Amino acid sequence: MTALAILAALSPLAGPAAAIADARARLAGIAQAAGAAIALGCSLALLVMLDGRAPLFAWDGFLYVDSLGGFFLMTVAGVTLLAAVGSIGYIAAQEDSGELGRFQVRLYFTFFGLFASLMLAALETGNLGLLFVLVEASTLASAALVGLEGRARSLEAAWKYVIISSLGVTIALAGTLFLFYSGSALHLGSNLGLTWPYLLAHATALAPQALRLAFLLAVVGYGTKVGLAPMHTWLPDAHAEAPSPASAMLSAALLNTGMYAIIRFLAIAQARLGHTYPRAVLLSFGFASIVIGALFMVRRGNFKRLFAYSSVEHMGIIAVALGFGGVLGLYGALLQTLNHALAKAVLFLSSGDVSLRYQTREAAQVSGLLAAVPVTGGALLLASFAVLGSPPFGLFLSELTIVRAGFASASPVFPLLLLALLGLAFVAFARSTAGMVTGRPPGRLASPYRDRAAVAVTAAPLVLGLAALLVLGLWVPAGLDTILRHSVAVIGL
Amino acid sequence: MENLAATSTAGVLLALSGVLILLLAFACLASKLFNRYVAYYGAQSVVLSFAAATAAVAFHSAELWILAALTLAVKGIAIPVAARRLLVRRLALKRDAAMSTGLSTSLIAGGALTAFAYLVIRPALLPHGTVAAAVVPLSTAVILLGSLSMVVRRHTVAQLIGWLIVENGVFLGAITLVATFPFIVEAGIFLDIVAGVLIMVVFVSGLTRQLAEASAAELRELRG
Numbered sequence: 001m002t003a004l005a006i007l008a009a010l011s012p013l014a015g016p017a018a019a020i021a022d023a024r025a026r027l028a029g030i031a032q033a034a035g036a037a038i039a040l041g042c043s044l045a046l047l048v049m050l051d052g053r054a055p056l057f058a059w060d061g062f063l064y065v066d067s068l069g070g071f072f073l074m075t076v077a078g079v080t081l082l083a084a085v086g087s088i089g090y091i092a093a094q095e096d097s098g099e100l101g102r103f104q105v106r107l108y109f110t111f112f113g114l115f116a117s118l119m120l121a122a123l124e125t126g127n128l129g130l131l132f133v134l135v136e137a138s139t140l141a142s143a144a145l146v147g148l149e150g151r152a153r154s155l156e157a158a159w160k161y162v163i164i165s166s167l168g169v170t171i172a173l174a175g176t177l178f179l180f181y182s183g184s185a186l187h188l189g190s191n192l193g194l195t196w197p198y199l200l201a202h203a204t205a206l207a208p209q210a211l212r213l214a215f216l217l218a219v220v221g222y223g224t225k226v227g228l229a230p231m232h233t234w235l236p237d238a239h240a241e242a243p244s245p246a247s248a249m250l251s252a253a254l255l256n257t258g259m260y261a262i263i264r265f266l267a268i269a270q271a272r273l274g275h276t277y278p279r280a281v282l283l284s285f286g287f288a289s290i291v292i293g294a295l296f297m298v299r300r301g302n303f304k305r306l307f308a309y310s311s312v313e314h315m316g317i318i319a320v321a322l323g324f325g326g327v328l329g330l331y332g333a334l335l336q337t338l339n340h341a342l343a344k345a346v347l348f349l350s351s352g353d354v355s356l357r358y359q360t361r362e363a364a365q366v367s368g369l370l371a372a373v374p375v376t377g378g379a380l381l382l383a384s385f386a387v388l389g390s391p392p393f394g395l396f397l398s399e400l401t402i403v404r405a406g407f408a409s410a411s412p413v414f415p416l417l418l419l420a421l422l423g424l425a426f427v428a429f430a431r432s433t434a435g436m437v438t439g440r441p442p443g444r445l446a447s448p449y450r451d452r453a454a455v456a457v458t459a460a461p462l463v464l465g466l467a468a469l470l471v472l473g474l475w476v477p478a479g480l481d482t483i484l485r486h487s488v489a490v491i492g493l
Numbered sequence: 494m495e496n497l498a499a500t501s502t503a504g505v506l507l508a509l510s511g512v513l514i515l516l517l518a519f520a521c522l523a524s525k526l527f528n529r530y531v532a533y534y535g536a537q538s539v540v541l542s543f544a545a546a547t548a549a550v551a552f553h554s555a556e557l558w559i560l561a562a563l564t565l566a567v568k569g570i571a572i573p574v575a576a577r578r579l580l581v582r583r584l585a586l587k588r589d590a591a592m593s594t595g596l597s598t599s600l601i602a603g604g605a606l607t608a609f610a611y612l613v614i615r616p617a618l619l620p621h622g623t624v625a626a627a628v629v630p631l632s633t634a635v636i637l638l639g640s641l642s643m644v645v646r647r648h649t650v651a652q653l654i655g656w657l658i659v660e661n662g663v664f665l666g667a668i669t670l671v672a673t674f675p676f677i678v679e680a681g682i683f684l685d686i687v688a689g690v691l692i693m694v695v696f697v698s699g700l701t702r703q704l705a706e707a708s709a710a711e712l713r714e715l716r717g
Contacts, residue, residue, distance in 0.1 A: 062677070127675065127678065129675060129678030129681075130675075130677065130678055130681060132678075132682075133678060133681030133682055133684075133685055134681075136682075136685045136689070137681075137684075137685055137688065140685070140688050140689055140692050143692055143696075144692060147696060147699070150699065151703070152700070152703040152704070155696055155699045155700045155703060156700060158696055159649060159693075159696045159697070159700060162689070162692065162693060162696065163643070163649075163652055163653070163656060163693070166656055166689055167640065167643065167656055167659060170636075170656070170659050170660060170663055171636075173663055173682070174636065174663050174666065177663070177666055177667055177670050178670075180670070181625075181670045194675060194678075
């Protein structure tokens with residue numbers, strides 16, 4: 001099992017290896033996709049082997065995988081696979097058109113694989129200090145992706161991203177320190193004492209005041225990476241300026257990794273402080289994010305910014321679900337994480353195809369997508385519906401679960417407010433995307449791809465992601481249901 | 494670590510270093526020259542490595558000795574030298590004009606933040622009479638002052654120094670709160686800082702070059 005976990009974290013490095021060996025975009029992309037597929041296979045195998053048994057624990061807890069970690073591993077590895085397959089066509093087309101130089105292509109695949117590998121490693125460690133180190137390192141790797149195109153705007157977005165996220169994660173480190181300090185009574189002398197399972201098992205011995213501060217700092221710090229308002233300001237710029245497959249990685253993998261860190265802190269805080277305080281913190285940040293996300297979606301403009309604000313909104317929904325708590329709330333939050341990751345990956349990958357064909361990122365300049373490029377247009381339309389939570393897609397099911405959890409736990413004001421905000425977000429988002437998909441295309445569009453194979457490989461992740469979303473909307477497969485139940489049990493009620 | 498009495502020699506030295514680190518953060522907040530930012534940051538890191546060495550003596554910890562040496566080498570020497578060569582000198586940076594408030598305003602805000610740090614941390618969190626109770630409010634104040642200088646200053650190099658000061662504040666808190674941080678983690682944090690500085694230097698130089706080209710283009714257009 002140890003070998004499997006290590007292989008899962010290291011296999012995305014196939015892309016960087018190919019890039020360093022000076023492979024062209026297509027070959028490096030294929031290597032990257034193969035690495036991601038191995039990572040996904042390993043994480044699925046880990047989940048099957050875990051299935052309710054004792055978690056994997058090695059090297060004093062530096063390596064620790066339980067059902068919750070396995071679930072996030074699967075999500076991130078799945079997104080990495082979709083984005084890597086999407087990269088093959090996208091980056092090759094950019095290389096052919098000369099928009100990306102040889103060096104930039106190598107840079108892209110080097111940091112793409114490094115980024116994925118660091119995130120997977122972060123999900124596999126039980127040591128909360130190492131978690132910080134890996135999350136911060138993944139920030140730096142992804143900053144290079146954001147600034148890849150090297151124009152003033154993308155460099156500025158990358159700067160904003162790296163400086164705000166680094167400051168945020170440093171605050172999370174301060175939170176981690178206070179968590180360790182709250183355990184002074186335990187005499188945490190060894191490496192073992194700084195691991196999540198140990199701290200959770202001994203939660204009753206933690207000092208409540210220091211723990212309170214630790215939880216708040218962790219939510220603010222890791223919340224900066226998640227994009228919870230008001231720490232979200234880097235997010236729209238970074239998502240808009242990064243190459244589209246990298247935006248998919250940011251939105252569908254990086255944000256989830258941040259949320260995973262918050263969930264680990266939440267579990268410890270709940271075990272010692274009860275529900276009131278963590279709930280108040282998560283509901284405030286969650287609702288703030290939903291409001292900010294929905295309001296900023298009203299403005300029409302760059303469609304990648306629109307999707308980015310939708311990510312802010314969805315991370316808010318997940319935080320609110322965690323705040324509602326209970327089996328329903330936690331189950332809904334995790335299911336929402338998976339669904340949102342799939343839908344957002346499809347949206348950003350199709351936005352990459354759109355921006356290649358239309359040579360613009362402005363929603364107002366795109367029309368007639370369904371007529372011009374049926375596959376991408378259809379994927380964009382369906383994924384938009386999915387991300388807005390309409391049936392028969394997965395997000396409908398998870399959002400329904402979250403609203404039910406709200407009625408079951410807190411006062412009915414919160415779930416009603418949530419429903420109202422979801423309605424606002426629906427109108428704001430659909431207003432922009434409907435205009436892109438319908439209407440008449442502006443003349444004949446030249447295909448940016450070299451051959452039919454490149455077109456097919458660009459369409460593949462869109463179809464795959466949508467199929468998975470559809471399945472998750474119709475029913476939650478028994479295996480996934482078991483994984484989710486085990487993960488909820490790991491967090492504790 | 495948290496049981497070290499504030500009145501012991503090591504405790505007094507740690508508290509003294511904490512005060513010096515806070516003063517240097519204030520000095521950085523009060524200055525307007527890029528050279529000074531880097532110099533104050535370097536001095537702060539040297540004091541920090543002295544604090545780590547003090548803790549190493551008090552606890553007979555070999556790992557803390559290594560950390561003190563790393564702090565001196567990386568934060569006290571390597572980063573300031575690199576910042577001076579690669580940023581200040583190469584980009585010909587002198588006076589920092591891009592501030593959103595005046596110096597006096599930001600100093601008053603810094604004083605308020607220091608008082609706030611004492612109000613929040615002092616009373617309930619830490620037992621009275623320990624060195625942690627003396628130093629942790631100081632380190633919190635340093636974190637807040639670093640953040641403040643990132644907010645007040647718009648120039649990228651100034652923001653980078655602000656982040657490094659925040660990092661120093663966290664490190665000061667770390668050696669007084671939990672001396673038993675695993676070494677791998679500490680080493681990883683160092684690696685992150687170095688990688689962070691490198692990647693930020695790349696962005697800063699790229700941005701500065703882009704801005705210079707942009708303003709040159711404006712000049713050409715205006716020539717008329």
